[in-house]
Amino acid sequence: MEYELENFIIDKMQPEFPEAVFTIKKSRRVEVKMSSDQLYNFAVRMQKKWNFLHLSAISCVDWLQDNEFELVYHFWNYDEKVLVMAKIRIPREEESHFETISNLWQPAKFFERDIHEMFGVYFDGSEDMERFILTDWNGPPPMRKDFITREYALNFFHYREYDPEWLKDMMGAGEGNE
Amino acid sequence: MEEKLTQRSVWEKISNKLSKRSLWMLHYCTGCGAIELPPTMTARFDMERFGISPMVTPRQADILLITGYLSVKTLKRVVLTYEQMQAPKYVVGFGSCTINGGMYWNSYSTMKCLDQYIPVETYIAGCMPRPEAIIASFNDLIAKIDRGEANSWKDYYKNYDFYKANQDRTFEGPIETYNDIKADAAMFNIK
Amino acid sequence: MNTVLWIIFLPIIIFIIGTFMLGYSRKFIARIERRYGPPIQQVFYDIFKLMNKKTNISHGWMHDIAILMLLGGTLLTLYFIPVPGFHFFAQYGDMLVIMYILLIPALGMALGVGETANPNGSIGISRALMMLAGYDIPFFLTFIGMAMLNQTTSMYELINIQQAGGFFGWGLITNPLLGVAALIALQGMLGEKPFEVMVAPHEIATGPMTEMGGKYLGIMMIQHAIAVVVELTIYINLFLGGALNWFEYIIKLFVLFTVLLSVNAVFGRFRTDDAVRFMWKIPLPMAVIGVLFIIF
Numbered sequence: 063m064e065y066e067l068e069n070f071i072i073d074k075m076q077p078e079f080p081e082a083v084f085t086i087k088k089s090r091r092v093e094v095k096m097s098s099d100q101l102y103n104f105a106v107r108m109q110k111k112w113n114f115l116h117l118s119a120i121s122c123v124d125w126l127q128d129n130e131f132e133l134v135y136h137f138w139n140y141d142e143k144v145l146v147m148a149k150i151r152i153p154r155e156e157e158s159h160f161e162t163i164s165n166l167w168q169p170a171k172f173f174e175r176d177i178h179e180m181f182g183v184y185f186d187g188s189e190d191m192e193r194f195i196l197t198d199w200n201g202p203p204p205m206r207k208d209f210i211t212r213e214y215a216l217n218f219f220h221y222r223e224y225d226p227e228w229l230k231d232m233m234g235a236g237e238g239n240e
Numbered sequence: 241m242e243e244k245l246t247q248r249s250v251w252e253k254i255s256n257k258l259s260k261r262s263l264w265m266l267h268y269c270t271g272c273g274a275i276e277l278p279p280t281m282t283a284r285f286d287m288e289r290f291g292i293s294p295m296v297t298p299r300q301a302d303i304l305l306i307t308g309y310l311s312v313k314t315l316k317r318v319v320l321t322y323e324q325m326q327a328p329k330y331v332v333g334f335g336s337c338t339i340n341g342g343m344y345w346n347s348y349s350t351m352k353c354l355d356q357y358i359p360v361e362t363y364i365a366g367c368m369p370r371p372e373a374i375i376a377s378f379n380d381l382i383a384k385i386d387r388g389e390a391n392s393w394k395d396y397y398k399n400y401d402f403y404k405a406n407q408d409r410t411f412e413g414p415i416e417t418y419n420d421i422k423a424d425a426a427m428f429n430i431k
Numbered sequence: 432m433n434t435v436l437w438i439i440f441l442p443i444i445i446f447i448i449g450t451f452m453l454g455y456s457r458k459f460i461a462r463i464e465r466r467y468g469p470p471i472q473q474v475f476y477d478i479f480k481l482m483n484k485k486t487n488i489s490h491g492w493m494h495d496i497a498i499l500m501l502l503g504g505t506l507l508t509l510y511f512i513p514v515p516g517f518h519f520f521a522q523y524g525d526m527l528v529i530m531y532i533l534l535i536p537a538l539g540m541a542l543g544v545g546e547t548a549n550p551n552g553s554i555g556i557s558r559a560l561m562m563l564a565g566y567d568i569p570f571f572l573t574f575i576g577m578a579m580l581n582q583t584t585s586m587y588e589l590i591n592i593q594q595a596g597g598f599f600g601w602g603l604i605t606n607p608l609l610g611v612a613a614l615i616a617l618q619g620m621l622g623e624k625p626f627e628v629m630v631a632p633h634e635i636a637t638g639p640m641t642e643m644g645g646k647y648l649g650i651m652m653i654q655h656a657i658a659v660v661v662e663l664t665i666y667i668n669l670f671l672g673g674a675l676n677w678f679e680y681i682i683k684l685f686v687l688f689t690v691l692l693s694v695n696a697v698f699g700r701f702r703t704d705d706a707v708r709f710m711w712k713i714p715l716p717m718a719v720i721g722v723l724f725i726i727f
Contacts, residue, residue, distance in 0.1 A: 196349065197313050198411040204348055212346045219352040220406075222340045255483050262476035283466040288457075291469055291476060299488065299644035302480075326644045327486045424486060 068092050071144060074112060079104065090144050098150040098160070105135065105148075105163050114139045114146060117163075120173035122181050126207045129154050131183060135163075152183070162188040180205040248388050260385040262291040263330075263378075266301035268321065271308020273334045273368045285371040292378060298324045303381075308368075309337035309350045315357060316411055322358050323419045327393050330361040330381060334374075339363055356406045359392040397425040437517045442506055442657065445514075449656030450474040452684065456692055463696045474656065481649035488644065490547045497543025498647050502654045504535030508661050513587045515674050525584040526574050529665065536654065537563055540639055547642040555639040558628055558703045565707035566619030566626070569714035573613040576722040577602060577669055590673030602670035608721035610670045612714040617666050619710060621659060623695040626706050663687055 065086050072084045072092065082096040082104075096104065108114040118136040125132060128151075135148040152158050162185040164171040172194075174185040179193045182203040193199070201218070202209055248256075269277060280287050281294060295301045298321045310318060322331065333354050336342035341352040354360055362384070364377045384390045396403060400421050408414045454471040461468025489495060511529055513521040541560060544552040578584045581592050593600045603610035619626040640651060667673060667683050674680035701709065 195313075198316055199312065199349065200412045201348070211348050215346050215348050215352075218348075219341075220356055221345075221352055224340060255479070258476055259480035259483055262473065262480045283464055286461075286466040286468075288461065288469050289467045291473060293469075297641050297644075299642055300640070300648055324488075326484045326488065328484070 065089070067142060067144065071112075071142070071146070075107075078107065092144060092146045094146060094148045096148065096150060098152050101135070101148060101150050102161060102163065105137075105166055108137050108146070109166055112139075113141060116140065117167045117170055118145070120170060120177065122177045122183065122205075124154070124181065124205070124207045125151075131158055131181065133160065133177075133183075156182070158183045159186055160184075161186055164188050179203065182206065252388065256385055256388055260382045263303055263382070264295040264301045265292055265303040265305055266298055266321075266325075267294050267296055268304060268318070269307055270314055271306070271310065271335070271337065273307030276368050276371060276374065277305075277307070280371040280374050285375060287375060287378070290375075290378060290382065298322075299326065301325060302329055304329065304331045305334055306331065306338055306354060307334040309335075309342060309344050310354070311350050312410060313349075315351050316407075316415060319357060319407060319415065320417060322396075323417055323421070328390070329393050330385075330390060331358055331392070332377070332381065333360050333363040335369065336365060336367050339365070342367060351410070357403060357410075359395040359403075361390055361392050397421060400425075434517075434519050437519070438510070441514070441517060442509060445509060445657055445660050446653060448681070448684070449658075449660045450478070452659060452688055453656055455685070456688065456695075459689065459692055460696045474652070478649050478652050481644075481652065482646055484645035487646060488642075490642065494543050494546040494647075497539050497546070498643075498650050500539030501536045501543070502650055504532060504539055505654050505658050505661060507535070508532045509657060512661060512664055513590060513668065513673075514664065515677050515680050518587050521587045522585070526578060526586055527584060529586070530571060530574060534563075534567075536658065544639045544642075549642050551641045552639050555641070559639060561703055562619060562626060562628065562706060565710035566616045566714075569612050569710060569718045570616040570620065572715070572718035572722060573609045573616070574669070576606065576609045576718065576725055579722070580606065580725050586668050590668055590675075593672045594675060598672075601672040606670075606721055606725075608717045608724070612717040612721065613666060613670060615714040616710065617662065618691055618694065619706070620662050621691065623691055625694075625698040625701045627695075627700050628703050628706060659688075660684065 068086045068090070072086075075094075076082070076084060079094075079096060079100060082094050082100070085093045085095075087093055094104075114137040116138040118138050120136075121134045123132040123134065130151045131154050132149055132151050135150075137146045137148070138144075139146075152160055160183060162170070162174055164174065164185075165187075171188055171190060174188055175191060175194055177183050178185065178191055179196050179199070180203055184191065196204070201214065204211070204214075267277075277294075279285060287293075292303070298304075302325075304318075304322060304325065306318065322329075331354075333339065337344060337350070338354040338360070341350070344350045345352065351357065362377055362381055364373060366373055369377075381390065404415075451471060451474075453474045454469070457473060458468040458471055508529060510520045511524040511532065537559065541556045544556045577589065581589055583589065583592075589602075593602060596605075598604070640648060643651065663684055667680070667687065671683055671687065674683060
């Protein structure tokens with residue numbers, strides 16, 4: 063029977079979280095969709111009970127039409143070599159808030175700082191929410207989908223005037239960037 | 241920012257002729273272009289025969305070589321480094337990212353035009369320029385010093401308000417420097 | 432009258448010889464690395480450019496005075512060493528005085544660098560003073576050995592004794608152990624590789640000279656040029672027979688410097704504790720055995 067290992071793992075986890083939806087994406091990849099208030103309990107049980115000791119990453123997806131942010135937590139197991147991705151949705155505001163898991167995994171605070179400066183999600187309870195990539199930035203969070211990079215760059219920075227003849231010919235024929 | 245050629249005194253002519261033969265270059269290699277500097281310094285395209293040798297602290301260097309793009313985070317440190325160097329000092333913009341943005345022209349966090357933040361003496365075109373191009377442009381810089389036209393460091397003291405306004409607009413707050421430029425200009429009588 | 436002219440012009444002559452030797456060293460090392468080097472007068476251009484800087488960054492009066500102490504200590508050592516044709520002060524000061532004065536430049540630099548509060552400078556100075564403890568002990572023992580052997584502490588008489596014996600009267604031939612130990616210690620005193628950790632440029636941003644630019648660095652380069660000639664002259668007067676005319680003196684200087692440079696060009700750099708351990712393992716026992724030979 064295929065996916066024996068993954069079904070074994072799901073059967074361990076499903077009784078404790080009955081409303082969560084488990085899917086098997088492919089061999090060794092399991093996806094869990096759950097509501098955002100259950101995530102902290104899930105992370106505690108992952109680390110202490112089911113031996114998923116490695117937090118690979120925390121990533122964020124911007125769903126503009128649904129008006130939500132989706133946070134994805136990637137957990138990895140060293141013994142059975144299975145990756146479990148926990149996906150939750152939080153409402154999208156100017157500054158969304160969520161709780162931190164950096165007291166379970168210390169390096170999680172770097173992922174949370176990154177998401178804070180790129181998307182604008184504030185993680186409550188964390189000791190340190192300073193920027194570290196975009197220091198001295200005074201614009202909107204740049205990875206949101208309603209931030210148009212080219213327009214911001216053309217307006218904010220000063221360019222030189224450069225209008226040679228050969229570029230005009232190329233643009234007339236339909237090539238080149240504006 | 242062109243400078244009207246004033247008549248140089250005999251002492252200035254002699255000192256230009258002698259000090260153009262020994263220029264020390266600061267190893268500030270944070271862009272992609274730094275990879276072209278080791279071939280220029282070693283045996284094949286020997287740069288030391290012109291008197292140019294690498295130096296590691298800004299207090300002792302004459303040339304600040306900006307190799308490639310500068311993000312806003314690095315630009316603040318470059319401005320602080322530039323102000324710690326001792327006059328006369330020359331900034332050489334290396335590669336097309338310092339001229340008009342280069343490959344990263346539509347990025348939200350790299351600066352496009354180095355001339356707005358610190359005064360630049362010459363540019364080297366290319367992405368990346370080959371060591372032959374680097375040596376040719378250093379020879380141009382030496383010839384420019386010989387003619388007495390390499391005076392862009394004075395420009396920083398004279399137009400400090402323009403540069404400071406650009407710097408403050410780009411960074412999050414007013415930049416805190418440790419050198420008082422106006423007081424230095426008055427103390428050392430720079431016109 | 433002659434003496435007064437010598438007192439005024441001796442530092443200038445030694446400075447010119449020193450800058451040509453430093454330029455020669457850069458050219459020699461460049462040719463070993465199979466490239467053209469800078470022209471021989473490059474060090475003049477460097478010093479001229481440094482003294483010609485228009486702005487200055489000072490760290491207080493102690494910093495300024497310490498740099499002058501550095502240059503003054505070296506000039507003082509220069510006056511006490513007999514060079515061909517001038518040994519006016521050498522009859523009043525002998526080797527013990529020279530051993531004492533040789534420490535003043537290092538102390539001056541330590542005071543000046545400590546004032547700048549830059550951690551790179553402090554690391555550089557602590558390494559320099561530790562290396563000083565390493566190479567000075569074998570060097571002093573060789574001084575004492577030569578003094579005991581010839582029953583005199585005056586360097587001028589040592590020169591005469593060695594010249595009287597011809598080629599086989601040289602200190603290096605009569606006392607090979609002491610001569611070779613002093614040669615190794617001399618490599619450390621000049622700051623050439625493998626004992627160059629004091630000025631390691633890529634590790635600690637030129638060490639003690641981090642905060643010095645412009646005129647301070649110019650004075651330090653002048654001091655370096657004079658100090659090279661002074662230290663080589665001490666070795667020549669003790670072990671290579673001294674010199675009675677300028678032609679012989681300059682030839683001996685360049686040959687000795689070439690031997691030391693050849694070692695410099697092919698070695699890496701020892702760590703500080705490795706360098707001190709090496710200095711106390713190899714030159715120091717050689718010097719001790721040499722002195723014991725003299726006693727018994």
